[in-house]
Structure formats: structure tokens, C-alpha cells
Amino acid sequence: MPDKKLHWEDFEPGAVTVYGPRLVTREEIVAFAAEFDPQPMHLDEAAASATLLGGLGASGWHSCSLMMRMMADGFVLNSASMGAPGVDEVTWHKPLRPGTRIRLRATVLETRPSGSRPGVGLIKFRFEMLDEADAIMMTQVNTLMMGRRTPGGAA
Amino acid sequence: MPDKKLHWEDFEPGAVTVYGPRLVTREEIVAFAAEFDPQPMHLDEAAASATLLGGLGASGWHSCSLMMRMMADGFVLNSASMGAPGVDEVTWHKPLRPGTRIRLRATVLETRPSGSRPGVGLIKFRFEMLDEADAIMMTQVNTLMMGRRTPGGAA
Numbered sequence: 232m233p234d235k236k237l238h239w240e241d242f243e244p245g246a247v248t249v250y251g252p253r254l255v256t257r258e259e260i261v262a263f264a265a266e267f268d269p270q271p272m273h274l275d276e277a278a279a280s281a282t283l284l285g286g287l288g289a290s291g292w293h294s295c296s297l298m299m300r301m302m303a304d305g306f307v308l309n310s311a312s313m314g315a316p317g318v319d320e321v322t323w324h325k326p327l328r329p330g331t332r333i334r335l336r337a338t339v340l341e342t343r344p345s346g347s348r349p350g351v352g353l354i355k356f357r358f359e360m361l362d363e364a365d366a367i368m369m370t371q372v373n374t375l376m377m378g379r380r381t382p383g384g385a386a
Numbered sequence: 387m388p389d390k391k392l393h394w395e396d397f398e399p400g401a402v403t404v405y406g407p408r409l410v411t412r413e414e415i416v417a418f419a420a421e422f423d424p425q426p427m428h429l430d431e432a433a434a435s436a437t438l439l440g441g442l443g444a445s446g447w448h449s450c451s452l453m454m455r456m457m458a459d460g461f462v463l464n465s466a467s468m469g470a471p472g473v474d475e476v477t478w479h480k481p482l483r484p485g486t487r488i489r490l491r492a493t494v495l496e497t498r499p500s501g502s503r504p505g506v507g508l509i510k511f512r513f514e515m516l517d518e519a520d521a522i523m524m525t526q527v528n529t530l531m532m533g534r535r536t537p538g539g540a541a
Contacts, residue, residue, distance in 0.1 A: 267451040269458055272469065283468050283531070291470065292451045296422040299447050303424055313438050314427065315446065315478070322472035376438070 237310035238380040239352030242339050249361075250305035250335040255289065255297065257329035263293040288326030294369045295321060298360055301335040311378030313351060319372040327360075327368055334361045340372070349383035351376050392465035393535040394507030397494050404516075405460030405490040410444065410452065412484035418448040443481030449524045450476060453515055456490040466533030468506060474527040482515075482523055489516045495527070504538035506531050 264273030268290035271278030279287040289297075327333070336359040345351040353374050360369040419428035423445035426433030434442040444452075482488070491514040500506040508529050515524040 263451075266455070268454045270462065270467070270469075290454065291472075292447070292454050296418075296447045296451065299423045299445065300421070307425065312425070314425075317446075317475065317477035318473070320472065320474060321476070323470070 234311075234380065237306055237377075239311070239342065239344075239354065239377040240380050242342055242354045242377070244339050244341050246339045248305070248337050250301045250337065252332040252334050252363075253297065253301060254332050255327060255329065257287070260287065260289045260293065260327070260329055263296070264290050268292055284326045286326070286328065288328055291321070291323045291369070294323065294327050294360060295371070297333065298335055298358060298369065298371065301333075302337070302358070305335065305337070307375075313376040313378060315373055315375050317373070319355075319374070320370075322370045323368070324370065325362070325366055325368040331368075332363050333368070335359070336361055344379070344383075345376070350379055352379050353377070389466075389535065392461055392532075394466070394497065394499075394509065394532040395535050397497055397509045397532070399494050399496050401494045403460070403492050405456045405492065407487040407489050407518075408452065408456060409487050410482060410484065412442070415442065415444045415448065415482070415484055418451070419445050423447055439481045441481070441483065443483055446476070446478045446524070449478065449482050449515060450526070452488065453490055453513060453524065453526065456488075457492070457513070460490065460492070462530075468531040468533060470528055470530050472528070474510075474529070475525075477525045478523070479525065480517070480521060480523040486523075487518050488523070490514070491516055499534070499538075500531070505534055507534045508532070 261274055272282040272284045273290045276287045338357045340355040340357055342354050345353055354377055355374045358371040359367045362368055416429055427437040427439045428445045431442045493512045495510040495512055497509050509532055510529045513526040514522045517523055
């Protein structure tokens with residue numbers, strides 16, 4: 232029986248997929264901030280209005296964590312993903328406000344076999360977090376390690 | 387009365403500061419993963435032992451979030467920090483295991499005035515998460531925006 236999970240061979244350069252939406256509440260923004268990033272701009276409307284954010288907005292690390300969850304539910308948990316060695320870049324373009332319905336747009340930038348592990352391929356993605364109006368709130372570029380259906384076979 | 391908060395002028399290139407320690411428990415690793423990154427390698431020892439992590443380890447985004455909390459408690463909450471536009475790079479070198487006592491080493495790489503905002507300076511840091519044996523578990527390079535004590539003054 233063939234393995235129905237997504238493997239490295241299933242990701243085509245140029246492919247674009249959109250996941251979500253997910254509603255982000257004030258309650259979860261404040262809860263994350265209280266635990267991991269207790270700066271006033273992430274905790275309290277009045278204090279936040281005096282900051283560069285111009286009002287309450289999620290911690291950038293909360294946005295990253297929400298994106299991870301959307302990736303997991305979107306494809307990672309149904310794939311031969313082996314994790315990631317790191318992140319090439321993260322840019323926060325626009326505050327994530329309470330009540331925003333976010334989506335995740337994933338674009339495959341390139342794929343290549345791992346040089347050192349015959350059973351593994353690398354997939355470089357651009358991930359964009361979008362709001363309801365398709366404005367880009369956050370961009371990430373990162374590379375996932377993914378199991379190959381045909382280890383060591385031609386790319 | 388002078389403002390006792392840390393300002394841009396207080397960060398000297400080459401300065402190194404170590405924050406922490408903080409004990410990371412299995413309970414918090416699993417709780418974070420269940421909410422944001424429910425991959426088996428972050429949730430369950432048996433499943434994790436079959437993965438590249440070789441045993442239960444924290445989500446990389448949990449490491450980033452813990453680092454943010456150590457930055458906040460270490461200096462950000464006592465500073466004129468105005469947040470960050472993004473992160474230049476994140477590298478996960480070594481799994482974060484339950485029971486590890488982490489520390490955060492912050493190195494000021496460079497400082498410069500903002501080109502567009504006279505009251506703001508930029509501070510580029512390298513942050514390293516260390517374990518008890520001083521092994522580097524995660525590296526981040528990122529740039530914080532920080533209020534200047536003397537807006538528009540000489541750098």
C-alpha cells in the first residue's frame with residue numbers, strides 16, 4: 232500500500248497553497264503575551280496606543296507560533312516532515328489585531344535533495360500571513376526537511 | 387530626574403550579557419506543542435525517539451518564545467524598546483530537552499541611529515540560548531528599535 236503522506240516529491244516549485252482561516256482573539260493575544268512577551272503593547276489597549284503598534288497587537292512570536300499551527304494542520308502533520316534547521320528570515324509587516332481572521336499562504340520557492348541524507352529532501356518556502364483583505368502581515372522564509380518517497384532517486 | 391530606563395546610548399558594540407537561568411519542564415514543552423506545534427517529536431517520548439530529534443524536544447518556536455521572555459525580563463521591560471521589524475535569522479543547533487536549565491547570552495553586534503526617526507536607534511544583537519554546559523542550542527540575529535536619550539544627537 233503506497234504511503235499517502237506528502238513526501239518531498241509532492242512539492243512543486245511555484246506551487247501556492249492557502250490555509251486557514253483562523254480567528255485570533257484578544258484573549259489569546261493577551262495570554263500569549265503574559266507568558267512569553269509581557270510588553271505593554273501586547274497586553275493593554277491604553278498602553279499600546281502610545282507605542283509604535285498604535286494599539287493592541289500580538290507578539291511577533293505569537294504570530295510565528297500561530298503560523299506554525301496553521302502549517303501543522305495544513306500539511307505538516309500529513310507529511311513526512313522531519314523538521315527544520317532554522318528560519319532564514321522573519322518580517323513583521325503589520326500588527327496582528329484582536330478579531331483578525333488570518334490565513335497562511337505557502338509558496339514553494341525551491342526543492343533539492345539533501346546532500347548528506349539520501350532519504351531526505353529540502354523544501355524552501357515563503358510563508359505569508361494574510362488578513363481578511365489579503366494584506367501581508369508577516370513573511371517568513373524557511374526550509375523544511377522532508378522524507379523522500381524514493382530515497383536517493385533522481386530529483 | 388533622568389530616565390533610568392536603558393536607552394539606545396547604553397548599548398555598546400561588543401558588550402556581552404548573560405540572562406537566566408530558567409528551568410524548562412516537560413510539562414511546558416508539551417503544553418506549548420499541543421497548542422502551537424503538535425508534531426509527535428514535541429509531544430511524546432516514544433514517537434520522538436524515532437525522529438531526527440532522537441527524543442522529546444521543544445518546538446523551535448517554543449525556544450524562540452522562551453528567549454523572548456528572557457529578553458523581556460533581562461532588559462527589554464526596563465528599556466525604551468520599541469519592538470523589532472523582524473528577525474534576520476534563527477538557527478536551531480541542538481534539541482531543547484525537558485529539565486534543561488537555559489540561559490540567554492546577548493551580544494551587541496552594532497548600533498546605529500535610525501535613518502528615518504530622530505528619536506530612535508537600532509541595535510543589532512546576536513542572541514544565543516545556552517544549556518548548563520554552555521553548549522549553544524539556538525542562535526538568533528535580530529535588530530531592536532530603541533528610544534534615544536538624546537534624539538537626533540551624535541551617534
